[in-house]
Amino acid sequence: MNAKEFSILIDKYKKGKCSLREKELLENYLESFQNNPGEWNEKEMGEHKIIEKKIYSEILRNINKGENRNYITRMLSSPSLLKRAASIIFFIILGSGVLYVSGIFHQKTGSAGWNEKVTLSGEKYAITLSDGSKITLNADSKIKFPDHFDGTVREVYLEGEAYFEVRHNSKLPFIVKTGKLTITDLGTKFDLSAYPDNKTSAVSLLEGKVKVSSSENGEIDKIAVLKPKQKLLFDSENNISLFVAFDSLDAVGWKDNIYKFENEPLGNVLLKLERAYNVKFKLNDQSVLEQKITVKFEKNSLQTVADVIKSLTGLNYKIVKGNNTKEVLYFRNNNY
Numbered sequence: 650m651n652a653k654e655f656s657i658l659i660d661k662y663k664k665g666k667c668s669l670r671e672k673e674l675l676e677n678y679l680e681s682f683q684n685n686p687g688e689w690n691e692k693e694m695g696e697h698k699i700i701e702k703k704i705y706s707e708i709l710r711n712i713n714k715g716e717n718r719n720y721i722t723r724m725l726s727s728p729s730l731l732k733r734a735a736s737i738i739f740f741i742i743l744g745s746g747v748l749y750v751s752g753i754f755h756q757k758t759g760s761a762g763w764n765e766k767v768t769l770s771g772e773k774y775a776i777t778l779s780d781g782s783k784i785t786l787n788a789d790s791k792i793k794f795p796d797h798f799d800g801t802v803r804e805v806y807l808e809g810e811a812y813f814e815v816r817h818n819s820k821l822p823f824i825v826k827t828g829k830l831t832i833t834d835l836g837t838k839f840d841l842s843a844y845p846d847n848k849t850s851a852v853s854l855l856e857g858k859v860k861v862s863s864s865e866n867g868e869i870d871k872i873a874v875l876k877p878k879q880k881l882l883f884d885s886e887n888n889i890s891l892f893v894a895f896d897s898l899d900a901v902g903w904k905d906n907i908y909k910f911e912n913e914p915l916g917n918v919l920l921k922l923e924r925a926y927n928v929k930f931k932l933n934d935q936s937v938l939e940q941k942i943t944v945k946f947e948k949n950s951l952q953t954v955a956d957v958i959k960s961l962t963g964l965n966y967k968i969v970k971g972n973n974t975k976e977v978l979y980f981r982n983n984n985y
Contacts, residue, residue, distance in 0.1 A: 809842075896909065
């Protein structure tokens with residue numbers, strides 16, 4: 650049985666729709682994978698020890714909230730707490746709906762107490778977390794974070810790009826998950842760029858130290874521990890990582906509306922400017938996208954950006970209104 654099938658059975662059980670056979674299967678399964686480690690499929694369900702810690706922290710959270718106090722207190726008196734943890738959580742779910750099984754096993758953010766912030770193109774957003782850590786979310790990005798941190802780790806989930814100023818706590822690691830990458834703070838300020846439509850993610854470390862890991866089919870592999878001024882590029886399609894030097898403005902200038910590009914392909918430049926200015930660039934000559942340019946924009950208007958790119962590439966342009974109310978910038982050569 651995998652996590653999805655397990656979650657479906659839990660839902661049917663809660664609604665009283667399980668057949669006798671399904672009920673027996675579910676209860677036997679809850680008991681078997683705890684008493685027999687061989688029944689636990691880490692590729693399907695996640696790392697056993699991590700799940701047990703999550704379950705244990707959720708039990709304590711519910712005790713502190715006073716929910717199911719008498720039942721849980723009796724169960725905690727058992728010396729085989731962790732072996733029976735799944736059964737405990739199962740009955741907590743049935744009694745109060747506190748947890749979502751898929752959230753436990755996949756380590757996602759479906760349970761109550763989580764927030765989600767989404768920025769559109771042309772937007773940024775500053776967040777201060779409950780622990781005092783600060784996050785600046787770049788345009789066209791999404792982040793999920795809890796109201797408060799409990800348990801054994803501090804986890805947030807990112808799609809897109811964000812700059813992190815983490816308040817270090819050696820007893821409560823700060824972890825950012827995005828796509829295949831997991832970044833663990835070891836006391837730091839760093840930028841993480843991991844847009845879903847870009848196969849390459851980038852981790853740029855400004856201060857402190859971070860550990861970068863990748864996950865594939867439930868298996869976690871450590872890639873590297875970064876030191877200040879190191880930047881890691883990770884190709885998610887080929888699972889290839891590369892260290893490169895970087896300028897702080899290249900990585901985090903966007904926070905102050907500064908966009909610096911050093912010998913960067915025009916295609917990459919335009920993609921970043923699209924997010925920054927909420928605009929769509931269209932070219933009739935796609936070959937020019939490979940042309941490398943060096944340029945710096947500092948709080949410039951879209952008109953100025955268009956003029957500078959024209960001077961660097963020799964392309965003409967016009968600005969029109971698009972159907973989605975975005976300004977659409979067309980670059981064209983003289984034969985357009």
